[in-house]
Amino acid sequence: EPEVTQTPSHQVTQMGQEVILRCVPISNHLYFYWYRQILGQKVEFLVSFYNNEISEKSEIFDDQFSVERPDGSNFTLKIRSTKLEDSAMYFCASRGTGRGYTFGSGTRLTVV
Amino acid sequence: AQTVTQSQPEMSVQEAETVTLSCTYDTSESDYYLFWYKQPPSRQMILVIRQEAYKQQNATENRFSVNFQKAAKSFSLKISDSQLGDAAMYFCASLFGNEKLTFGTGTRLTIIP
Numbered sequence: 001e002p003e004v005t006q007t008p009s010h011q012v013t014q015m016g017q018e019v020i021l022r023c024v025p026i027s028n029h030l031y032f033y034w035y036r037q038i039l040g041q042k043v044e045f046l047v048s049f050y051n052n053e054i055s056e057k058s059e060i061f062d063d064q065f066s067v068e069r070p071d072g073s074n075f076t077l078k079i080r081s082t083k084l085e086d087s088a089m090y091f092c093a094s095r096g097t098g099r100g101y102t103f104g105s106g107t108r109l110t111v112v
Numbered sequence: 113a114q115t116v117t118q119s120q121p122e123m124s125v126q127e128a129e130t131v132t133l134s135c136t137y138d139t140s141e142s143d144y145y146l147f148w149y150k151q152p153p154s155r156q157m158i159l160v161i162r163q164e165a166y167k168q169q170n171a172t173e174n175r176f177s178v179n180f181q182k183a184a185k186s187f188s189l190k191i192s193d194s195q196l197g198d199a200a201m202y203f204c205a206s207l208f209g210n211e212k213l214t215f216g217t218g219t220r221l222t223i224i225p
Contacts, residue, residue, distance in 0.1 A: 031211065043157070043203065043215040056212060089155050093213075101147075101213065103157040 002026040006092050006104035013111055016081050021107045023075045023092030029102075032075045033093040034067065036060065037106075043091065049075065082111045114139045114208050118216035125194045126224050132179075133189045133219045135204030145207040146180065146187045151218070152200045160202070163187065191221075199223045 005024040013019050025032050034046040047057040049067055064080045075094075079086055092104040116137045125131035137146070148160040163171045163180050170178050175195075179188045191198055204216040 033212070035213070037155070042217045043205075043213075045212045045214070048212055091157060100162070101159070101207075103149075103159075105154070105156045108155070 002102070004092055004094055004102050004104035006090075006107050008107060009105065010108045011110070013082055013109070015084060015111055019079050019082055019109065021077045021079075021090050021092075021109070023077075023094075023104055024073055025075055025092065025094030026096070026102055027073070029094035029096045031055075031095045032067075032069070033095075033101075034077045035091040035093065035103075037089040037091065038085075039088070046077075046090075079109075082109075084111050087111045114141070114206065114214055116204055116206050116214050116216040118204055118219050120219045121217070122220045122222070124222040124224055125191075127194055127196060129194055130190060130192045131194055131221065133191075133202050133204075133221065135187045135189070135216055137185050137187065137204075137206050137214075139185070139206065139208050141208045146178075147205045147207070147213070148176070148178070148189045149203045149205060149215075150198075150200045151203060157203075161189065194223050196223050196225065 007022045032049040035043050037043045045058050047061045048055045066078045068076050087110050089106045089108050091106045093101045095101050144165045146163045150158045150160050161171050161173045161176050170180050175192045177190045201218045201220050203218045205213045
């Protein structure tokens with residue numbers, strides 16, 4: 001069964017550093033998403049991406065965040081200057097023309 | 113605003129017994145989808161079951177079934193013959209017209225051997 005692949009599985013970074021979280025969505029999917037889950041809290045929507053542009057973003061997705069689909073297969077989330085409160089599990093998801101989401105296994109980001 | 117509410121932070125059930133997890137939602141949309149996701153300690157999000165709002169028949173996947181009450185905006189998950197591997201956080205989620213998932217706060221399910 002096709003999978004959404006996320007790398008790395010765990011990243012530790014110093015506060016103020018830039019991080020890039022990588023995702024390879026399912027190849028024929030058209031819609032891509034990033035979600036975030038702070039430990040012990042619910043999963044929150046960050047951003048959706050379609051046709052090479054952001055289609056919707058939440059209030060969490062401020063200027064320190066950006067997304068990119070650089071080469072037609074990867075989908076990246078960049079956090080420019082990490083803060084302690086950015087520590088969370090970040091999930092990538094994709095879907096095709098139907099409503100079925102497929103989530104990746106997540107990247108655990110720890111900011112120290 | 114569209115919301116999803118899970119009122120049970122924790123539930124426990126004896127192995128082989130049946131447990132029901134509750135979820136309510138609020139929307140003015142007529143076309144939407146509802147999901148239950150399982151999150152084990154690995155924190156991966158695993159789709160358990162989904163329900164299309166236009167379908168009256170309740171979805172079933174092996175030991176997992178839902179009780180979808182559209183008028184009451186209720187979407188509960190029933191797990192039959194509970195197994196130790198069912199222990200996890202369970203999240204109810206909805207997909208309304210704007211295509212992004214809205215999650216509840218989760219229910220931690222413990223299976224008692």
